[in-house]
Amino acid sequence: MPDRSAVPQLPLPDPRTAWAKSLDGTPSLSLTDHSVDVGAMAEAILSLPTIRARLDRLAGRQLSGTDIARFSFFAGLHDFGKAVHSFQRRLRDRSRASHIAPAWALLGSDAPPSAIRTEVRRALKRGLWKSWFADSDAEAAVWDVVLAHHGSLPTERPAVNASDWRSRNGYEPLAALAEVVAVLEEMFPNAFSRGGDPLPTASRFLHALAGLVVLADWLGSNHDDFPFPSEGGTQARLRIASARAAARDVIGKRWWDPVAGRAAAKELSLDFHTLFPKLGPPRPAQRALLEQPLPRSGQIVALEAETGSGKTEAALIHFLRLFREGEVDGMYFALPTRAAAVQIHTRIKKVIAGWLGDAAPPVGLAVPGYLRVDDREGHRPLPETWRVLWDDERVRERGWAVENAKRYLSGAVMIGTIDQALLGGLRVRHAQMRSGPMLRLLLVVDEVHASDAYMTTLLRNLLDQHSAAGGHALLMSATLGSSARERLLQPSRRIEMGEIQGVAEAARLPYPSVSRSGESLHELEVDGRSKRVRVELVDPDSVAKDLFCRIREAAEAGAVVLFIRNRVDDAQDTVERLEELGARLFVCEGVVAPHHGRFAPEDRRLLDAALEEALGKRREGVVAVTTQTAEQSLDICADWLITDLAPGDVLLQRIGRLHRHADNLRPPGYEEPVVTVVAPSTDRLEGLLGSEGNRRRGRSPLGLGRIYENIVGLRATRDWLAERGEIQVPKDNRELVEAATHGAGLEAFAQRLGGPWQAHLGTVLAGRSAEGTAASAVKIRWKESLVANQPIRDIEAATRLGLKDRRLDLTEPLPGPFGTRVGTLAVPGWMAEGIDPDTEPTEIQAGDGVIRFRLGRFSFLYDRLGLRRVGS
Numbered sequence: 019m020p021d022r023s024a025v026p027q028l029p030l031p032d033p034r035t036a037w038a039k040s041l042d043g044t045p046s047l048s049l050t051d052h053s054v055d056v057g058a059m060a061e062a063i064l065s066l067p068t069i070r071a072r073l074d075r076l077a078g079r080q081l082s083g084t085d086i087a088r089f090s091f092f093a094g095l096h097d098f099g100k101a102v103h104s105f106q107r108r109l110r111d112r113s114r115a116s117h118i119a120p121a122w123a124l125l126g127s128d129a130p131p132s133a134i135r136t137e138v139r140r141a142l143k144r145g146l147w148k149s150w151f152a153d154s155d156a157e158a159a160v161w162d163v164v165l166a167h168h169g170s171l172p173t174e175r176p177a178v179n180a181s182d183w184r185s186r187n188g189y190e191p192l193a194a195l196a197e198v199v200a201v202l203e204e205m206f207p208n209a210f211s212r213g214g215d216p217l218p219t220a221s222r223f224l225h226a227l228a229g230l231v232v233l234a235d236w237l238g239s240n241h242d243d244f245p246f247p248s249e250g251g252t253q254a255r256l257r258i259a260s261a262r263a264a265a266r267d268v269i270g271k272r273w274w275d276p277v278a279g280r281a282a283a284k285e286l287s288l289d290f291h292t293l294f295p296k297l298g299p300p301r302p303a304q305r306a307l308l309e310q311p312l313p314r315s316g317q318i319v320a321l322e323a324e325t326g327s328g329k330t331e332a333a334l335i336h337f338l339r340l341f342r343e344g345e346v347d348g349m350y351f352a353l354p355t356r357a358a359a360v361q362i363h364t365r366i367k368k369v370i371a372g373w374l375g376d377a378a379p380p381v382g383l384a385v386p387g388y389l390r391v392d393d394r395e396g397h398r399p400l401p402e403t404w405r406v407l408w409d410d411e412r413v414r415e416r417g418w419a420v421e422n423a424k425r426y427l428s429g430a431v432m433i434g435t436i437d438q439a440l441l442g443g444l445r446v447r448h449a450q451m452r453s454g455p456m457l458r459l460l461l462v463v464d465e466v467h468a469s470d471a472y473m474t475t476l477l478r479n480l481l482d483q484h485s486a487a488g489g490h491a492l493l494m495s496a497t498l499g500s501s502a503r504e505r506l507l508q509p510s511r512r513i514e515m516g517e518i519q520g521v522a523e524a525a526r527l528p529y530p531s532v533s534r535s536g537e538s539l540h541e542l543e544v545d546g547r548s549k550r551v552r553v554e555l556v557d558p559d560s561v562a563k564d565l566f567c568r569i570r571e572a573a574e575a576g577a578v579v580l581f582i583r584n585r586v587d588d589a590q591d592t593v594e595r596l597e598e599l600g601a602r603l604f605v606c607e608g609v610v611a612p613h614h615g616r617f618a619p620e621d622r623r624l625l626d627a628a629l630e631e632a633l634g635k636r637r638e639g640v641v642a643v644t645t646q647t648a649e650q651s652l653d654i655c656a657d658w659l660i661t662d663l664a665p666g667d668v669l670l671q672r673i674g675r676l677h678r679h680a681d682n683l684r685p686p687g688y689e690e691p692v693v694t695v696v697a698p699s700t701d702r703l704e705g706l707l708g709s710e711g712n713r714r715r716g717r718s719p720l721g722l723g724r725i726y727e728n729i730v731g732l733r734a735t736r737d738w739l740a741e742r743g744e745i746q747v748p749k750d751n752r753e754l755v756e757a758a759t760h761g762a763g764l765e766a767f768a769q770r771l772g773g774p775w776q777a778h779l780g781t782v783l784a785g786r787s788a789e790g791t792a793a794s795a796v797k798i799r800w801k802e803s804l805v806a807n808q809p810i811r812d813i814e815a816a817t818r819l820g821l822k823d824r825r826l827d828l829t830e831p832l833p834g835p836f837g838t839r840v841g842t843l844a845v846p847g848w849m850a851e852g853i854d855p856d857t858e859p860t861e862i863q864a865g866d867g868v869i870r871f872r873l874g875r876f877s878f879l880y881d882r883l884g885l886r887r888v889g890s
Contacts (some may be wrong), residue, residue, distance in 0.1 A: 028159065028629065032331045034188050034189050035048050035049075035194070036048060036049040036050070036100065036101045036106065036191065036194030036195075036197075036198075036744070037049060037100075037109050037191075038051070038052035038100050039052060039055075039109075039239070039241070039246070040098055040109045041241075041246055041248065042245070042444070043112070045106075045109045045110065046246045046247070046248055047241070047246045047247070047251075048253070048254075049097060049098075049100050049101060049194060049198055049258075049511065050194075050197055050198050050201050050254055051247070051251070051253055051254065051257050052097060052238070052239070053094040053095065053096075053097065053098075053198050053201070053202060053242040054094065054201060054202070054254075054261045055104035055238040055239070055256045055257070055264070055265075056093055056094055056096055056097070056234050056235050056239070057090050057091065057093055057094025057202055057205060057261075058090075058175055058205075058238065058258070058261035058262045058265040059093075059205075059234040059235075059237045059238035059261075059265045059268065059865055060089065060090045060093030060094070060230070060231060060234035060238075061087070061090035061093075061262070061265065061830040062262075062265035062266060062268070062269045063230050063233065063234055063237075063274065064081075064086045064089060064090065064230065065086055066269070066347075067344065067456055068345075068346065068347045068457075068458040069230065069457070070086075070263060070489055071315075071488060072226065072457040072458065072487040072489060073226060073227065073487075074221060075315070075316070075486070075488040076220060076222045076223040076226055076486065076487050077217065077218035077220060077223045078220060078223075078592070078822060079215070079218065081218075082214065082215075083208055083247065083648055084208055084209060084211055084214045085209075085214070085215075085217060085218070085470065087206040087208040087209035088147070088150055088206070088209040088217055089160075089217070089227065089813070090206055090209070091147070091202050091203075091205075091206045092160060092161075092163075092164050093164060093234055093235075094198075094202045094205070094244065095142065095164060095198065095199070095202065096164050096165065096231065096235060096550060097117060097147065097167075097681055098121055098142065098195055098198065099117035099118055099119070099122075099165075100117040100193050100781075101183075101192075101194045101198075102115075102117065102120050102179075102183060102191055103181075103186060103189070103190040103191065104116075104120075104179075104182055105117045105183050112435050115186075116172075116176075118165050118167075118168060118171070118172060119172050119176040119179075119785070120176065120179060120182060120183075120807060121165055122161075122162075122165045122171060122172055122176070123175060123176045123177070124138050124139075124178065124339045125139070125158065125161040125165070126158060126159045126162050126165060126171065126175075126804065126805075127155075127159065127161075127162055127805045128158070128171055128175070128805075129158065129175075130178075132178055132180070132636035133180070134178060134183050135178070137192060138183060138192065138195065140192075141192040141193075141195040141196050141199070142195055142199055143196075143199050143203070145550050146203070147209075147210075150216065150217050151216055151217060152216040152219070156217070156219040157378055157802075159219045159224055159803060160217065160219060160224070162224075162228075162803065162804045162805055163224050163227050163228045163229060163231055163804060166228050166231075166232070166450075166804055167231050167232050167235040167490050168232075168447075168713075169232060169424075169447035169448035169450075169451060169809075170447045170448075170488055170809045171468060171804065171805065173808065173809075175682065181870070183326045183682050187220070193308070197519070197646045199524065201254055201255055201258070204255060204258070204836035205258045205450050208735040211671060213309065215434065220468035221800060221801050221802055221803055222486055222487070222801065223482060224485065224803070224804060225449070225450050225453070225454070225798065225800055225807075226453070226454045226457060226483075226487060227454070228450040228451070228454065228550075228804060229449075229450035229451045229453060229454020229455060230454050230455065232448065232450065232451040232454075233451060233454070233455055234429055236240060236425070236451075237268050237272070237568060238261075238265070239267075241267075241808070243264050243267065243268050244261060244264050252827055253471055266544040272415070272417045272419075272428075272430075273348070273379045273416075273429075273430035274347065274430075274458075275347075275485060275710060276341075276347055276348065276379055276430065277283050278377040279341070279374055279377045279378065279379050279430075280342065280344065281375075281377065281623060282374040282375065282377035282378075283338060283342045283373070284339050284342050285453040286338070286342075286373055286374075286611070287835075288308065288338075288339070289303065290305070290308060290335075293335065293338070293373065293579045294331060294369075297328075297331070299826065300328075301327055301328040301331075301545050302323070302327075302333060302530060302542040302543040302544070302545050303321055303327050303329055303332040303333075303532075303542060304320075304328050304331050304332045306332070306532050306540070306542055307321070307332045307333075307335045307336045307339075307532070308332075308335050308339075309500060310380050310532070310540075311345065312339055312340060312345065313534055315345070315485070315488035315489075315490070316486065316489065316490075316535075317485070317490075317534050317535045317536070317632075317748065318485055318487040318491045318492075318493065318506065318509070318534065318535045319490075319491070319492045319493070319532065319533070319534050320466075320492075320493045320494075320498065320503055320506065320507055320532070320533045320534070321333075321492065321493070321494045321495075321530075321532050322494075322495055322496070322498050322503075322530055322532075322533075323494075323496065323529075323542065323748070324527060324670075324745075324747050324751060325496045325670070325671065325673070325675075325678070326547070326674055326675070326678050327496075327530065327545065327547070329464070329494045330365065330366075330464075331369075332491055332494075333351065333462045333464070333494060334370075335367065335368055336347045336460070336462075336492055337460050338373065338461070338828060340460055340490055340512075341827050343461075343712070345490060346458065346459055346460040346489075347430070347458040347459065347843075348379060348429065348432075348458065348459045348460070348489055349431050349432070349459055349460040349461075349462060350384070350427060350429075350432050350433050350434070350439060350456060350459045350460070350461050350462070350549050351366060351428075351433045351434070351437040351462045351464065351744055352434060352435065352438070352439045352461065352462060352463045352464065352807060353431070353433070353434070353435055353436065353464050353649060353650070354360075354435070354436060354464070354465045354616070354650045355435065355464065355615070355631070355646065355647050356385050356435055356602070356622065356626075356647070357613075357625075357626045357648065358464070358465075358650055358675070359383065359384070359385050359389070359433050359434050360383065360385060360622075360623070360626045361626060361630055361653060362433055362464075363381065363383045363390065363433040365653075366381055366431070366433055367381040367392055367393065370431060371392070378704045379430035379704065380392060380416035380417065380419075380429065380430050380431065381430075381431045381432075381433065382416075382417065382419050382420040382426070382429045382430075382431070382432045383420060383432075383433055383434065384419075384420065384423075384427075384429070384432040384433060384434025384435070384438050385427035385434055385435060386423050386619070387618075387619025387620075387622070387625070388420070388619065389406055389417070389420055389421065389845075390420060391413065391416050391417035391419075391420050392413075392416065394409060394413050394416075394417065395815060396408050396413075396417055396420070396421065398841065406421045411701040418842070419432060420432075423438065423746025424448045424451055424452070426438050426452070427439065427442060427451075427452040427453070427455050427456040427459070428451070428888055429453040430643045432459075432537055432739070436463060436473070436477070438452070439452070439456065439461065439463075439480060440473070440476045440477065440480060441637055442454075442456055442480060443476060443479045443480040443483065443798050444476065444543075444796055444797060444798065445796050445797065445798055445807055445808070445809050445810045446809050446810075447809050449809070450798075453480065453483060453484075453798075456484070456489075456581060457484065457487045457489045458489075459482075459489075460490045460491070460492065461480075461484055461489065461490070461491040461492070462491075462492045462494065463477065463491070463492070463493050463494065464494050464650075465496070465650040465671065466482065466493045466495040466497060466498055466502070466801050467495055467498060467499075467667045467668070467671070468498045470789045471786040471787075471793070472792060472793045473793075474502060474505070474506070474790075475790045475793035475794060475797065476793050476797055477506065478505055478506060478509040479509070479793075479797040479798065481506060481509040481801045482509040482510045482757060482800060483798075485509060485535070486510065486800070488685030489625075493506055493507075494623065494736060495881055496671060496674060496748075496751065497666075497668075497670045497671060497751065497755045498667075498755070499524070499667065499755050499759040499760060500519050500524035500527065500756065500760065501757075501759070501760065503533065507533060507534070507535045507536075508536075510533060512687070520762060520763075521756050521760040521762055521763030521766075522754070524756045524760060525752055525753045525754060525756045525757070526752075527539060528541035529748055529749075529751055529752040530542040530544070530748060531843070533627070536890065543718075544749075546862035547680065548693055548746060548747060548748060548749060549677060549746075549747050550690075550691070550744055550745075550746050551673055551676065551677075551691045551692070551693050551744060551745045551746075552690065552691070552692045552693070552738045552743070552744050553692075553693055553694050553695060553742065553743055553744055553745060554692060554693070554694045554695065555694075555697050555736070555739060555740060556694055556696055556697070557693070557696075557697075557698065557699060558696055558697075558698055558719050558720060562595060563677060563698055563721055565660070565694070565696075566595060566599055566601070567599065568595055568602065569581065569596065569601060569641055569660070570596065570599050570601040570602075570641075572639070572641075572657075572658055572688070573601055573602040573603075573639040573640055573641045574602060574639060575639060575685045575686070575687065575688075576637070576638070576639040576686075577639055577657040577658055577685050577688045578632075578633055578637070578638075578642075578655070578656050578657045578658075578686070578771075579597055579639075579640070579641045579642070579644050579656060579657065579658045579659075579660065580633065580644065580654070580656035580658070580659050580676075581642070581643045581644070581659070581660040581661070582644055582646070582648060582649055582659070582660070582661045582662065582672050582675075582721075583643065583644070583662050583720075583724065584645070584646075584662040584664065584720050584721040584725050585645070585720070585721040586612075586614045586615070586645055588661065588720070588721075589612040589613075589643050589645050590612055590661070590883040590884065590886070591645065591659070592612070592643045593611070593612045593643050593883065594883070596643070596828070597610055598639060601641050602639055602640055602641060603641050603642075604628070604629065604640055604641060604642035604643070604676050605628070605629040605633050606621075606624050606625050606836050607628070607836040607837050609835055609836055609867070609882050610882065611625065611835070611836075611882045611883065611884075612642070612643045612644065612645075612883060612884065613625050613626075613629050613642060613644040613645070613648060614644060614645040614647055614884055615645065615646075615647050616844075616884040616885040616886075617845070617884050617885070618834060618841075618842060618843050618844070618880070619837045619842055620839070620840050620841065620842075621834055621835065621836050621838065621840065623772065624836050624838065625638070625836075629642060629644070629648065629654060630653070630654060631709055633654035633655060633656060633675075634653065634655065635655075635682065637682060637683055637684075637775070639685070642656075647704070648675065648777075649671045649672045649674075649675070650669065650671050653678070654675055654678070655675065655676075655677065655678040655679040655682055656675050656676050656677075656678075657677070657682075657688040658676075658688055658692055658694070659672065659673065659675060659676040659691075659692070659693045659694070660694045660695075660696065661693065661694070661695055661696065662695075662696045662697075662720040662721075663695055663696060663697035663698070663720060663722065663732055663735065663736060664726055664732075664735070665726055665728065665731045665758045665759065666730060666731075666734070666735040666738065666754040666755055666757060666758030666759065667693070667754075667755045667756075667758060667759055667846055668726070669693075669735060670745075670747070670751055670754060670755065672693075673693055673745065673747065674715045674774050676691045676692075676693060677691040693745075695736075695739060696720065697736050697739075698719050698720070698722070700736065700737070702719070703722070703732065703733050704733075704773065704774070704775070706718060706723050706729055707729065707773075707775070707777075707778050708774065708782075709774055710774070710777055711774045711775070711777025711778035711779070711780060711781050712777075712778070713727070713729070713774070713778075717811075721783060727785065728764075728779070728782045729778055729782075730764050730767065730768050730771075730775055730778060730782065731758045731759060731764060733767075733771070733775070734757050734758050734763075734764060734767050735754070735757070735758045738754055738757050738758070745882065748884055761783070764779060765779060788827070792852070821847065823844050823846055823847050824844065824845040824846075824847070824849075824850045824855070824873070825842060825843075826842065826843045826844070826845060826855075826859050826871075826873070827841065827842055828840065828841055828842065828843070828859075832862070832864040832869050833864060833865075833867065834867060834869065834878075835867035835868070835881050835882040836867075836882070839882070840869065841879060843869075843885065844885075845873065845878070845885065849876070849878075849885075849887050850875075850876070851875070853873060853874035853875070855874060855875070857874050859871040859872065859873050860872045860873075861877075867881060867882060868880070868881045871879070876889070877889045
């Protein structure tokens, strides 16, 4: 960073100059200089081998050096709309004015002809670059990409204001444009060489390019890397060389060109004991991904194996092999929950640091509310600077991607939730800034399952673009049904029901296994770590009477008890009831609490760490009451598992937390794994259904029919458990999953049950079809233009990704229930339904670890049990 105090201040800005940036309210960086910066950044990004290979695939041909120069030239022109009078006035008096709208009105898709359009084109020297395009539609499509550099295009076509482009008061906007073009022409002489194929403008290609142009603008706008003239930066033509040098430096320090890391990876021996010296012999899944040939570019891999079979280490092996060969430049490891991401981040960071040492890429945590890279924590930005505080500049460079959620997929190795990746294929602002940069990464999706048609549709869509570009993806699951597997491995194909194997045939498929797009399933060995889990069914009405007393006694006997509830309300109530009985409950910072998703980010960090400690290797009797936050990916181990009824695939995820660590000592009576399933009787399940198969109104026990809407699948799971009385893992995994999820199998099961069951399944399938349709309506359609994929202002289904959750930033952090100060609270979208998004919290009170506030017509309480709505 330049020493700004040593740089002499320049005279007041020349009113005849077109300015792009201001510093402390003073125009400080000319439009020409900023154009050079972003052009240099685009050139550096587009020239990277992996990015170029992905773009080649989407373009349908190899990009030449001339193509790269031409796209970089256009990236340099991204802000040409800032030349208008209204924007120049904005820089001086901070008035409101757009710079994208006036440019898009003239040159974007379907822009109407006008005299000023002709003059602007002439100032931009269109005669020099008109021949680069196959036709005028292709030219407009590239301008759409360039002018979408703020994450989207204007929602409505603005009127053309010719006077904004005319000379006035000594300032000439068109002359300013001509100056920008002249410098960019000198910067990219290869772009103007004769000949060459028309620039590729396939829609898939332009979606990827749009994300990279946004990134180039973000990176090229950082004046720490591209200093203003008042800070020692060069100007105009002199800036070309310095901007290119700065861009190369940014590419290196942001880990977009991992030369050192790849060299270190190639020095590693691909021997399992060398890679994981503290582990025993490789497990079958690990050995398969270590020894099998690498997948072809664009080929998706699915790894199906039981929970605890070493899939995380297998994924890291897969990443290392692809990274060594230059097939990927990094990895995004997507998990189903925040808690799982936080825990696995630490594991992955340690492994990669151990492998690559000082050459290890930064490993960031892509979870909103956290600022963590490697083992360092950032601090909330100061209001006067909006800059995240890090211990030193090297950490700042390594932590760049974690500072803003939109940049998560631009990091080197990032561990986060699946939601962040799926946003890259959703019609929201900055979607392409996620999915475009992600093309260079291995996308790992952990704990994939088929219970959510909406999320599955969005994941297929993301995989469609990723694989079309030749990107690599690894899907991991303990519970993937045959229908979901086929659809995910072939995301661009429409899979008809007749192509899916029957339930009996699907249940006989080998498990565990590895499969790849276009290839048959490959069976893995069972590694001998199977477990026989006894199943106990209890009625919900007996929970408070008998089960709670058994739970208390188990903890007193030294057992680690995990109780997973379907609903947050039930988890909160369970903690209070067990507390009344004097049970030895899970504590965080000495305070009794449940573990669920309705806590502030500051408190979730403490809760996650405390849960890992209480249910890890340490052996003290305790009862932890959680929701789905503990069912997947967490390395926790219970002596006794109690769970609300859930579909078979979800239930297996939860059973993965039971006797996970075989070497843990267990108290007498808990040596054998037992899962107690709180499940209504079959009659009571049928009582949830109306005569037409719809779910009856009113409160559903355990959230059944709401959280898990397919009551036929729940009944099939319950019947399977009741008939068997035990689950052999992994031997029974495939059969239980297919029994609970296979479409044709459930239809036959509902037909045998008769009554309202068939009608209910029809309603569920129609609802899932509607969910898939809803997801299809909001997903990016990669084969259509950017204009056809404009962000949707109000996406109802986006609630599933948390987009409608209300983030409340408290003016002053308040003392929370676990001793830390809470600065942010997230209110689920359904809790704030009908409240204007701009409504601020009022009547805020804090004391004794309790925060109370009002949001619109609702009152809320936040304490050791989490967030609750307590009245109206």
